Amino acid sequence: ILNVEQSPQSLHVQEGDSTNFTCSFPSSNFYALHWYRWETAKSPEALFVMTLNGDEKKKGRISATLNTKEGYSYLYIKGSQPEDSATYLCAFENYGGSQGNLIFGKGTKLSVKP
Amino acid sequence: DTGVSQDPRHKITKRGQNVTFRCDPISEHNRLYWYRQTLGQGPEFLTYFQNEAQLEKSRLLSDRFSAERPKGSFSTLEIQRTEQGDSAMYLCASSSTETNQPQHFGDGTRLSIL
Numbered sequence: 001i002l003n004v005e006q007s008p009q010s011l012h013v014q015e016g017d018s019t020n021f022t023c024s025f026p027s028s029n030f031y032a033l034h035w036y037r038w039e040t041a042k043s044p045e046a047l048f049v050m051t052l053n054g055d056e057k058k059k060g061r062i063s064a065t066l067n068t069k070e071g072y073s074y075l076y077i078k079g080s081q082p083e084d085s086a087t088y089l090c091a092f093e094n095y096g097g098s099q100g101n102l103i104f105g106k107g108t109k110l111s112v113k114p
Numbered sequence: 115d116t117g118v119s120q121d122p123r124h125k126i127t128k129r130g131q132n133v134t135f136r137c138d139p140i141s142e143h144n145r146l147y148w149y150r151q152t153l154g155q156g157p158e159f160l161t162y163f164q165n166e167a168q169l170e171k172s173r174l175l176s177d178r179f180s181a182e183r184p185k186g187s188f189s190t191l192e193i194q195r196t197e198q199g200d201s202a203m204y205l206c207a208s209s210s211t212e213t214n215q216p217q218h219f220g221d222g223t224r225l226s227i228l
Binding site: 004032034036041042043044045046049051089091100101102103104105106107 | 117118145147149154155156157158159162170172205209214215216217218219220221222
């Protein structure tokens with residue numbers, strides 16, 4: 001059974017704080033690692049698709065790194081804003097497995113207080 | 115680009131009834147996915163289409179569940195003889211066939227079984 005773990009489960013920060021979360025995934029048969037942001041009452045929004053070991057991607061104040069050999073990815077948010085409040089999901093896509101069958105973690109719920 | 119749309123947004127029904135949900139993917143996307151998310155969990159893969167062909171079904175998809183994509187455009191997911199455990203958010207996503215592309219999600223259909 002392929003398992004994707006995210007930590008912490010939830011996080012409360014003040015506006016302006018920088019924060020990061022972890023996604024752990026199987027290190028074998030890696031194909032891609034996806035990050036999504038899911039705000040309440042909206043659809044999950046794709047942030048990054050990461051494929052290469054050592055990849056680092058950035059979108060505004062949000063960035064992510066990838067280590068496929070040890071099976072983890074970090075998501076960083078610099079200078080958190082209240083609008084960053086959401087659940088952040090990572091999803092593992094394995095090579096040779098089901099095409100596009102994403103295996104999601106349970107998410108990290110971020111709350112940013114003004 | 116109107117995004118992925120799902121209908122209805124909410125469905126409340128009595129145990130034992132049949133329900134059907136609809137998903138309209140992004141028009142140029144060949145691939146369409148169904149996921150289910152229950153409280154405290156990440157989305158779980160149910161099934162996947164490429165054009166009109168259903169290429170994979172999860173073991174989560176019991177005989178009471180059936181999905182179709184008759185013309186390779188919109189898709190329907192039907193649940194027969196609903197049970198309490200079917201209460202969940204049902205998410206649809208679509209993607210192109212290009213490699214390393216994200217899946218784009220709809221807002222989901224929240225099903226509540228009384």
